[in-house]
Amino acid sequence: MxxxxxxxxxxxxxxxxxxxxxxxxxxxxxxxxxxxxxxxxxxxxxxxxxxxxCRLPEYYPTRTELGVLKAHAGDIAAIAGPGASLVEFGSGSSVKVRLLLDALERPAAYVPIDISGPHMRAAVAALARDYPTVAMTPVEGDFTRPLELPHLGEGGRRIGFFPGSTIGNFTPSEAGVFLTHARQSLGEGAALVLGFDLPKERAVLEAAYDDHQxxxxxxxxxxxxxxxxxxxxxxxxxxxxxxxxxxxxxxxxxxxxxxxxxxxxxxxxxxxxxxxxxxxxxxxxxKYAAPRLMGMAQAAGWRQGALWTDPRGWFAVAVLEAV
Structure with a gap:
């Protein structure tokens, strides 16, 4: 041949x-x-x-966001209510989601969505051992495109989780499209926990993305x-x-x-x-100032609920409510 x-x-x-x-x-x-x-x-x-x-000394976003999530996991759980289903867009290693799973009252389901199937499945296998009462349904796919979520049962609230300032990897127009798709996928009564990086000094930013190692x-x-x-x-x-x-x-x-x-x-x-x-x-x-990003969210069918930052004002976590 x-x-x-x-x-x-x-x-x-x-x-x-x-x-x-x-x-x-x-x-x-x-x-x-x-x-x-x-x-x-x-x-x-x-x-x-x-x-x-995420573990590098120069890369502040992960540890700063973790600090905000640790401080307010109980607040997020109160917003979610009992029996919530957690949908994470771009799950990665699933370190941050453990904070929410620990805080939520009887979480019913966890649906991670990630383009890297093997990495996601390994993380989910570890989570399944530690949270045996939570139904785990990983979805290998591109969350930047419209996705139909698996059936998550009835009763509990759907809570989207999009940490890590991944929203910043999109252009502003793409970020608006994502927020619209997330609103459609999560449905009525849902909330979205969104992490985003705030503007700050050039030297801090450039070091975080060009580490000495x-x-x-x-x-x-x-x-x-x-x-x-x-x-x-x-x-x-x-x-x-x-x-x-x-x-x-x-x-x-x-x-x-x-x-x-x-x-x-x-x-x-x-x-x-x-x-x-x-x-x-x-x-x-x-790097979005909060008013700008909240305006984009409003145009996509969300309204701002809670918004928290770290003491230095470097990173924010917002809760968006479906309207």
């Missing part, structure tokens, strides 16, 4: 998820400027690296490793390096992969040329 026939046979068996990944990468690298979606960071290796990032750089470069492995591209990782900068006009941290030299990268029949210093924009992390 000829090589071209084998290639066609392999492509014909490509999963819809892999096909979408391929299409998104080709579209992003064809754009000007070049870009890749941060949702593809989270293969198994990327998820492990992000767990390491190079873990964030490895996380960023792993995206190219994944594209090589899963899509057959030929990125030379040594020919790119990680950059993080604060775009003050947009109030966002930007992560880029910068080409060190003139080069050409191949993916299928496509060729993508780079000049020295040209970048692939891989992630934004918007």
């Amino acid at each position: 000829r090589a071209s026939t084998l290639l066609c046979a392999a492509e014909s068996h490509e999963t819809p998820e892999r096909a979408a990944f391929r299409a998104d990468v080709i579209e992003g690298l064809s754009a000007s400027p070049k870009q890749l979606s941060p949702k593809y960071f989270y293969d198994e290796a990327g998820s492990r690296l992000f767990d390491l990032i 190079g873990v964030t750089a490895a996380f960023n470069l792993n995206l190219l490793t994944r594209i090589n492995r899963e899509l057959g591209a030929d990125f030379d990782l040594a020919a790119f390096h990680h950059r993080a900068l604060f775009n003050e006009a947009e109030s966002r941290i930007e992560m880029h992969l910068e080409s060190r030299a003139a080069q050409t990268v191949r993916l299928d029949d496509a060729r993508f040329t780079f000049v020295p210093g040209e970048t692939i924009h891989t992630e934004n992390s918007y």
Whole structure:
């Protein structure tokens, strides 16, 4: 059988998820400027690296948000009421959700939604051992798109959980779309517990996304490793390096992969040329003042309930109520 026939046979068996990944990468690298979606960071290796990032001394968001959640888990439980079903968008390692499961009164169900299936299933297996009375139904999927939730039973309130300032990875228009989809998925009477990062000094922000150990750089470069492995591209990782900068006009941290030299990268029949210093924009992390984000939530069908911050005013956790 000829090589071209084998290639066609392999492509014909490509999963819809892999096909979408391929299409998104080709579209992003064809754009000007070049870009890749941060949702593809989270293969198994990327998820492990992000767990390491969350423990770095420079990366304040995780520990700061954990402090706010610990201080107000009882308040969230009172809002949720008994028998609530918890739906987490982008569950990751599920460290933060334990605070809520411990605080909730007889939680009925936990539905984590994450694009990284193996990492999520491992976390859910550990949770299931520790919370045997809570029905666990993981959903492997892209929570940036409309999702139909599994049946969660009757009686308890649906509580969405979207921590980690992941809302900041979306553009403002994308964040509005997510909030609208979450409102539709969670339904009437639901609430959404939303963590978001507040504006602060440039030096603090840039250090958080460019740590001295190079873990964030490895996380960023792993995206190219994944594209090589899963899509057959030929990125030379040594020919790119990680950059993080604060775009003050947009109030966002930007992560880029910068080409060190003139080069050409191949993916299928496509060729993508780079000049020295040209970048692939891989992630934004918007820093929202609370009034701006609450205005976006209101436009998506939510009203602001409680809102808490840490003592320094670096991070906020809001409870949004469906209207």
